[in-house]
Amino acid sequence: MRVDADRHEATVPGRDGPLAGVVVLDVTRVVAGPFCAMMLADMGATVIKIEHPKDPDYTRTFPPMVNNGDTQASAFYAQYNRNKLGVSLDLRSEDGKVLFRKLVRKADILVENFRPGVMDKLGLGYDELKVENPRLVYAAISGFGRTGPNSRRPGYDNSGQATGGLWSMNGYPGQAPVRVGTIIGDLSASLYAAVGILAALREAERKGIGQVVDVSQQDAVFSLTENAVVRYTVDKEIATPLGNDHPFVRPYGQYPCADGYVFFGGYTDKFWAITCAMFGEPESATDPRIDTMEKRFDPETDKTVVTPLLNRWFSRYTKAELEVMAGDDVPLSAIKSIDEVIADPHIRARGMIVDVPVAGRDIEMLGLPIKLSGAAVEAHGPAPVLGQDNELVLKDMLGLDDAALASLREKGVI
Structure with a gap:
């Protein structure tokens, strides 16, 4: 010393x-x-x-x-x-x-x-x-x-x-x-x-x-606690458990795939259009039921249209395949277990x-x-x-x- x-x-x-x-x-x-x-x-x-x-x-x-x-x-x-x-x-x-x-x-x-x-x-x-x-x-x-x-x-x-x-x-x-x-x-x-x-x-x-x-x-x-305080002070809404959902942004959460789950957050019009094209269905971006971010935010629309569409797309691929497909274009990440995180080349590079x-x-x-x-x-x-x-x-x-x-x-x- x-x-x-x-x-x-x-x-x-x-x-x-x-x-x-x-x-x-x-x-x-x-x-x-x-x-x-x-x-x-x-x-x-x-x-x-x-x-x-x-x-x-x-x-x-x-x-x-x-x-x-x-x-x-x-x-x-x-x-x-x-x-x-x-x-x-x-x-x-x-x-x-x-x-x-x-x-x-x-x-x-x-x-x-x-x-x-x-x-x-x-x-x-x-x-x-x-x-x-x-x-x-x-x-x-x-x-x-x-x-x-x-x-x-x-x-x-x-x-x-x-x-x-x-x-x-x-x-x-x-x-x-x-x-x-x-x-x-x-x-x-x-x-x-x-x-x-x-x-x-x-x-x-x-x-x-x-x-x-x-x-x-x-x-x-x-x-x-993120938005919970202002949601209450402005609208008197008390935050309660939401599971993997966001209180108002959709699609933004956990989705199943062939070997586990991924997080997908492509809720903006830009990301949504890229995603639809990525899965070979570009016409979904102009579907009048879900062609705007505001429409996709609707809970019922998300439940009956958006989520079933995403589940169908994601179920064909593994977590790793989906991450490769999304690349730098769409916010999609594998939900990884600790052993997968420890082995992640990016984690080690950091x-x-x-x-x-x-x-x-x-x-x-x-x-x-x-x-x-x-x-x-x-x-x-x-x-x-x-x-x-x-x-x-x-x-x-x-x-x-x-x-x-x-x-x-x-x-x-x-």
């Missing part, structure tokens, strides 16, 4: 990228938080993940586990904690608090995802830490945010989906709502936090003053599958969706073993000697 005492920077040798030199303290667990800090690490920041020595991030035990001889590690944990340094530190102990405050003085960013008030009870809330470092960007991710009547409620991803409105909209008409099939509350909150952090960091660099970035899972999910060492083996996992033209593609480092970088960080950044480290270990602080 390289330390610049004047700028309070610490960087890992060999790391580059647009955030090189930025130091992040990651006091988070599970996904809402670790994913945010991982994105910063992927872009070159030095991220120090801080875990309690006896109560670490419990996703270390989440499947799938990678076994290599006597070594075992969680690929789930690695996917959200790669490229980080690992420090074990008991923030409830006085010695741990002292060390943490010293780390804060060297840091640019802190990310935490405790329930609001927890860090304050530890004496490590923003008001205390900004005294140590006025430039600190303090990012707090929680279920319901730091303000409002529900701020102290515990929250998980499902809490965000439930209270943000998304759960009530997902599923099929006439059936019970269905949660979105991924932890979209955790992931979207992490993405918004990363955006807020970078904005606050820019402000801190310009004015020398940090601030709190407050992101709630409920807010993040609510922002993903660097969305990367090798990350886990338990001594290279495991393929998600890459970073953000592509920067000026950033070189780097090899991804592993997620840290609990406390593996205690000496590197505490000796090089804070100047502790071997005797001090030994004492801290004996007392269970690290």
